[in-house]
Amino acid sequence: MKKIQIAYERPSYRTREELNELRTNIQFCGDDKKVIVITSCTPGEGKTKTAINLSVSFAELQKNVLLIDADMRKSVMPKRLGIDGIDEGLSHFLSGQCALADTVMATNIPRLHILFGGVVVPNPTELLSSERFSSMLESFREVYDYIIIDSAPLGLVVDSSIIAKDTDGALLVIESGKVKYRLVQEVKRKLETADCSVLGVVLNKVDHKKNRGYYSKYYGKEYGSKKYGSYYGDLADKEKE
Numbered sequence: 648m649k650k651i652q653i654a655y656e657r658p659s660y661r662t663r664e665e666l667n668e669l670r671t672n673i674q675f676c677g678d679d680k681k682v683i684v685i686t687s688c689t690p691g692e693g694k695t696k697t698a699i700n701l702s703v704s705f706a707e708l709q710k711n712v713l714l715i716d717a718d719m720r721k722s723v724m725p726k727r728l729g730i731d732g733i734d735e736g737l738s739h740f741l742s743g744q745c746a747l748a749d750t751v752m753a754t755n756i757p758r759l760h761i762l763f764g765g766v767v768v769p770n771p772t773e774l775l776s777s778e779r780f781s782s783m784l785e786s787f788r789e790v791y792d793y794i795i796i797d798s799a800p801l802g803l804v805v806d807s808s809i810i811a812k813d814t815d816g817a818l819l820v821i822e823s824g825k826v827k828y829r830l831v832q833e834v835k836r837k838l839e840t841a842d843c844s845v846l847g848v849v850l851n852k853v854d855h856k857k858n859r860g861y862y863s864k865y866y867g868k869e870y871g872s873k874k875y876g877s878y879y880g881d882l883a884d885k886e887k888e
């Protein structure tokens with residue numbers, strides 16, 4: 648297996664604490680929740696950042712983790728992690744151009760493997776609906792403790808609800824103050840129609856100074872006792888790009 652060096656910037660202490668809480672909440676959803684798709688209502692709410700941080704957080708807990716970049720419409724993960732370009736990724740595998748073994752990469756973070764998206768393709772929905780995708784996830788289940796799948800925003804394209812049917816649950820990333828309640832409900836319904844439970848909601852980019860203690864309570868209430876509310880990420884923590 649090819650090993651790559653990723654440029655991962657450790658989040659602040661506060662964000663790490665919040666990630667630990669998120670990780671613990673996911674663990675308490677049950678040990679049958681190991682394949683998790685990360686989605687959102689609109690673009691740019693923080694799915695990719697959350698997917699990377701959560702994957703590293705699980706790896707640090709001695710779990711074997713595979714991070715899959717399934718946003719084949721706009722794959723930014725290699726650049727985000729300081730990788731120049733990759734030869735073969737998910738789109739190559741799903742279109743039958745390479746073997747699965749050639750696509751998964753080990754990283755400098757122990758126990759964290761990554762499957763990048765590959766080249767941008769015109770037909771991601773078709774590729775993600777294929778039997779190849781489902782059986783790929785089945786085979787990964789045998790190998791990894793957690794499989795975290797980054798995807799495209801569900802308010803915009805159907806990809807993540809297609810992915811969702813093969814997963815054990817979804818994590819909905821919501822940017823604080825950006826998305827209307829009705830759109831969140833719509834996206835939640837789309838996931839449930841795909842027979843995918845919403846494991847939780849991550850409220851991202853919270854201005855802690857303005858909203859101390861408010862949002863986690865609000866979300867906990869809105870999504871009922873089975874779901875959890877978690878706030879995560881600090882604007883002061885803004886990533887340099």
Ligand SMILES: Nc1ncnc2c1ncn2[C@@H]1O[C@H](COP(=O)(O)OP(=O)(O)OP(=O)(O)O)[C@@H](O)[C@H]1O
Nearest residue numbers: 690691692693694695696852880881882884885886
């Ligand atoms: N908690 C946070 N604090 C500060 N900046 C953040 C936070 N989360 C994400 N960002 C920034 O917001 C931008 C969008 O984040 P990201 O790429 O993770 O979103 P996304 O939901 O994956 O977007 P897309 O829908 O385009 O794939 C990035 O510049 C990222 O660095």
Ligand SMILES: [Mg+2]
Nearest residue numbers: 694695718798
């Ligand atoms: Mg993204």
